[in-house]
Amino acid sequence: MKVKRESEFFLTLPIMIVFCVIVLLLPVCGSVPLTGWVQSPGHPRGYDPNSRLTWKECAPTGHRITLTLIHLDLEESLDCEDDSLKIFADEELLFKLCGRKSMKELQASINPFLHSSRGGCLSVSFLADYSNPERHTGFRGFYAIQDVDECTDPENECTQLCNNYIGGYRCFCRPGYVLDPDEHTCHVSCSEDRNGSREGVLMSPGWPEPYPENSVCSYTLAVEEGLQFELTFTGLFDVEMKENGQCTDSLTIKPLSGDVRTFCGRKPPSFFVTRSQHVEIIFRTDHKGANRGFSLSYRVREMNCVGPVTPSSSLISQHSYSEYPTGYKVKVKCDKGHVLKSIQSAEVEYESTCQNNGEWSPVIACEPVDCGIPELHELMELSDKDPPTTYKKQISFKCNSQYYQLDKTGHFTCNAEGYWESESGQKLTEDSPKCEPVCGMNTEVSSGGRVFGGKQARLGQIPWQLLHKTHTRGGASLISDYWALTAAHVVDGYEQSTLNWLGGIIDGLDKNAVTMETEKIIIHPNYTRVGKGKEQKNFDSDIAxxxxSARVPLGPNIRPVCLPKKTHEPVMEGTVSGFGGFERGSKSKILRYGHIQEYPLDECDPVKLPVTDNMFCAGDDVKSIDSCKGDSGGPLFSPVLGSGSPDQPYRLIGIVSWGPPGCGNASFKAYYTKVKNYLDWIKETMEKN
Structure with missing residues (x-):
């Protein structure tokens, strides 16, 4: 590449030599020319068609390279498509030139922009096409490598003073400051080691004048074991703080053990004892501000101990002190509901001695007693998955099915003895709640209909209705998830047999029925049994x-009915249901129901059988609604179907027992076992079995 004539080279040589001598100890040296010329081939005579030239020069560190065009005469074309001069800085195109420009034009619009970045490069690309209709002299430019004054660059990061030299710059500090190892930041040398000093005064640098910026002062206080420092702030306290309360500058007091405290603002810290034989006081400032700092005095005093020895405990001593001297012994007693952590027992007390370093020894933590996760009954779970189980924490139980509810409160608290305690003060083991079936609720509400000639029930309307059809057809009422009630005469003679009952259906032939197998059949002891083939002479206590044999799977279509209350007033109206006879005595394969009312016994024809106070009669004179053969053992419940609610659940008030041979005769009424007379027997029998 031809960039200069021979005579020009000799003109620039002395400059290069002098530069290298001057900066011999600096990074810029060697064969890098400081100045030179770059021009088109044949200049100034003119360039030939298809002429080409490429040129590139880079500046050393701390320098930049500039180019000054003094002549430009190229063929003019649209977008300089024919002949062109391209000038690049750091590989980025600055200008694409062609045509003629005067020196004045070049100085005004081109030359000020022809320079590289610090340590960067300039490059030139000249290209002429195949034709040249008239002679053009080309271009010529002068390049120079110049030192960059980094001190004028705001990004040089010198915090105080800057000194520029050829090829670089150095930061330095004002008197009283030292330069950090980062060679840019100035800070005050203000750290002191006052090891062994028992009293004195510490002040921020320059006190009481404003403290310097970028300070990190560390004052170390240390004395022998058995002593501690107490600090008192004197005079003005003025450490820069933001409006939101955060510290811009800060004073931090860091004892060998114990809490670290940081202060700022204008409110002086109060007197305090460090409880440490070694204290480091650190004062930090940022790069600006005009605050005045702090002044504090320190002195030593004998070490002592304060209580409590450990959280959740108290001291037992012959004398009560706010501070205890070295060697003093106390008894440590855990607070109520806490025990010693490292002792596998219910111990709550131990002896501890005040040491020279102001610490108690031994120190055994008092931790809250833990009642643990209680054993859960079947169908029960905790309201919270992983509840805390320590002293005074609470847990709650709930049933894991919507068809069950707790029989009593499910809230318990962990007491000081480590037992779960109910709101009434009883232990969980003594007063444990249980999940009992929700009784007397159905899925669907309806009204109207009859049993004898009655209306068909819909699925879920009478979910406690059970059906037995293996021997004599009969019904029963589910009263829990294990027990059912029926008439004694339905199961008389089958006590030792295994009977199957069907539930959760309204169609006696439904293949999806829930089949329940009997484990026990218990007939009331006052029921008068008869031999096979003999007629029943008395239906008193007709209940069983x-x-x-297994828990009945409760759901929307199979649920228990509630038992009546002992104080239940006479029911004037209820609903009877069953799979028994309807319309001319034919048995129904579909569950039917109807509403009937209770009548005084003197208005009912006893059909020559004895009537007792354990029975009542019911029917309907207008619509001839009645229970019939095959309905025996089934329920008569109140309120009438369609009127039940959580506040008024359905209750079993009667069991279909006996009646006249014809069904639905207005002159005769059917008789029902009065369930409320047998509540004690039902409860005792279920508890024993």
């Missing part, structure tokens, strides 16, 4: 309990 059936225990199933």
């Amino acid at each position: 309990l059936i225990k199933m």
